[in-house]
Amino acid sequence: MIVAEQKPIEEIIKSLEGFRNIAIAACGTCVTVCMAGGEKEALKLASVLELKSSESGNGITCKVITAQRQCDVEFLDDAAEGFEGVDAVISMGCGAGVQFMAERFRGTPVLPGVNTKFIGVAREIGVWTEMCQGCGDCILERTGGVCPVTRCSKSNFNGPCGGSANGKCEVSPETDCGWQLIYDRLKELGRLDRIYNIIEPKDWRSSRDGGPRKVVKKEVRL
Amino acid sequence: MKVAVLGNSRYNGILKEQLSKEGLSTEFFENIDEIKSISGEAGAFLIKTQKNAVEAGYVIVAGDPSTLEDSSTAQESERQVVILLDYPEESPAYMTETALTKAIRLAGKQKKVFYLSKFMRISGNGLEELYKQARNMGVAFIRYTGIDISRDNCTGMFHLNISDGYDEIGIDTFSLIKTRAAGGNNAARLSGLLKFKLDKGTYASGSSYFLSPSVTSRKGVYFLDGASAGNLGEEIIRQIRFTVSEISSNSAKTCEQTEYAEVDPGKCAFCYTCYRACPHSAMIPDYGNSAMKNLNKACQACGICVSVCPADAIKIKGMDSVVKTVPNSLMVYCCENSGEIAVNRIADEIAGIFEKISIASVSCGGEISAEKIVDALKSYEKVLYVTCKDDACRHFDGNKRARLQTDRAKEMLRSAGLDDSRIVYMQVSHAMPNVLRDNIRDLVLQRQLPI
């Protein structure tokens, strides 16, 4: 899932300068699950903005509208009515949601309410970690199901750097060394031979380095 | 009603006998590894094995006793017993009570009892009386900061090296009664099956099960495993009796709840947050609806799921909703197990302090989310959140969650440039109304200060 984190309210308030009638758009998918931009977070933000409004007299009023997925236009259409006549929309969706809403509601400024972080997993309640960079050419088959591009701080393809100590990355003692994980896993699977061969330099064209990407599934297109 | 007994305990025979006396049938699952899953709730568990699926009303874990019990050479004639409360903080009142009762009972049998703990809990629930009695009977209380336990495998004797930060003393004993016992080799497996948390090593987390009495955090699931090491026979029999009587009385009446969490499947994001947070394992996935579902009988309506749900999809059914009142007033959210009792005791005294005070009782501090607190500030000048003391939460972590949620609400106010002193969090015991009253008075005093 896409993992995001709510922006500091201070920053959101700043971005609202000049706007009064605000809609906060929660997204019911990834950002709900990672507790950054679901209905609950949107309601919380609305409450704080209204409190601020009554104290500072900035006249801001808020309403919360939840779209099931901001990245599918039909859901935005369903919610469209609610966005009519507002001065600005704070999208609590990921970067894709914010942009897609901005496309859908051309006349209305759409402001980001969260910082989109990464593609990750819920390690435990309230903790998410990065697992994938969407590089577009998966080599997990060679690395025991642990991604060296994402989970090694240097994206090393051929083993750990000198900063690997006691299974931890030198960049942060909280971070596991990606290569230690690869090694452990392959060893467990009895497939350590997978890392003896030198992995060639990666073709980064499949990643964002090749420009904005597009996926087309031909058989469903007329 | 059928009772499923997991594990191969040498007390399985006694257990069966006791259960059948109460008209309960028993199904044994001696090899825990053969169990694939345990689902359902009190009154209706479904245990799937590699061979079949068995329905049972209750589950008793009578697993192979922990390592301490297993090789114990302790005998009834043993003169010395050590009771070790190894909580890192103050132990919960019920546990202190249990341990003290046990100490008194053992001392009454002319045994020398050492009572070791890191932090002494000395108030509430008639504990003062129990302490006095224990002291009078010669129980030696030792407060320790560090402990090192080793065991002689030949003799079975435990060597305890105890430090209080200044001195070290050693105690050798055959009888060691620990408050938390290892689940042995089965701990990890059991915690997975029954969704109990695991602490470091093989200890099942203190927030997952009480060892003595054998009640766990999950309704209808009982642990007989490892409550005590030393005087096995007697203790385990006591536990068996307790457990059987619990099951018997529970199965007699329906354990249907009037208050329980209800999930709106249309709003539920199926994120498993409530599942992970629920201290009673009362949330289960409902794949047909792609939403979580509440087990009404297991649910204890603590509301922790309500506060953590990111989709605002859970409500507690049967619970009074908070009525909004006029501004310039105080909103008090209080836990019904502590704050509410204390507030009621001082209701008359505090009535005149604020123009208006609204008191909302919640079934657990864990119920209130940051969102609710901030929302209340729209109608109230101040919000006071009163929960139980640390370790006294009957839903284990509700008060810790309450503190985190109030911290988050305060952080949001600060980030918006608002006064975060409008939110106050405090912990009281039901026996501390005066502390609460003074705190409310302070809130008024603060209010009168020019900002």
Next chain:
Amino acid sequence: MTDVKSNLQRVLEAGHFSVTAEIGPPMSADADFVRKRAKEMVGIIDAANVTDNQTAIVRMSSIAASCLIRGENIEPIVQMTCRDRNRIAIQSDLLGAYALGLKNLLCLSGDHQSFGNHPQSKNVYDIDSIQLLQALTRMKNEKVFISGKPVKVPAVFFLGATANPFADPEEMQFIRFRKKIAAGAQFIQTQAIYDVERFAAWMEKVRAAGLHEKTYILAGILVNKSLKSLEMTKKVAGMAVPESFTDRMKKAANQEEEGVAIALDLIKDIRKIEGVSGIHIMAVGWESIVPSIVERAGLLPGGRKPETGNQKSEIRNQKSETGERRKTESIEWQRLETREKLRLDKD
């Protein structure tokens, strides 16, 4: 012109126990600083590593500083990390380095930028150090760039890499070490050695795999000026410092002298280990001690005292005698010849 071997390569191939040291370029454009560092080591060492923005702190570029020390008659080992440049920049810089007459190259991944003075920077790591080694080996052998496109005049470096005999887990690190050699590392400079026993055990593994015949191994020697410096070293991840050294340092009346004595003892012990081709001295911030260590270890060419002042002119004089050789190549040849002559004299 480009097929002439570097001094370091020739010394190693001739079977001499070689000595390299480290010169860290300044955090400024101060050329004199680099020259001064180089002058101190003239006639003392076989080559000097010139670090590439070490610990991710911005410094004068390794290639530029290498050219400066070369002007002082010290043969440089250019260092190239994968942190700051993508494959285009790396290949381009290295073509330039080779064109300028630099012939030794040490390939590294580079310290993560979060440790340096620009933690905000983007990390590149387009390729890793093994891929870099492999790319340069291919350029050498197959005359191609990483893309597979041909290079008319390739950069033919004497290629080096690093290894840490103490990193954990051993097996994983050893796999990586083997991969470096497979990718074409002709020499290896190791992490600082303190635990000679463990190093000897590692060398045994190296010999068992025949790796010492595929690459030259230079053991790292770190010189500590004080107990504090030794204790700091001890804290570095992947460092194995036996307690006995800390004790020695604690008891020592003169810690600087004891630091040197420890280094000398280590060198003595390491020289005895079969398969070790030389040492790499790291005297971070105390470069001026290197001549004294090399001398006291008996590793000066010919065991002669350094003549820092005259050395340069002497070589220059010799150079004019052998005027038919091209300027860029002659220095290396000369130094090697001098060295061999001196060694023979000693024998």
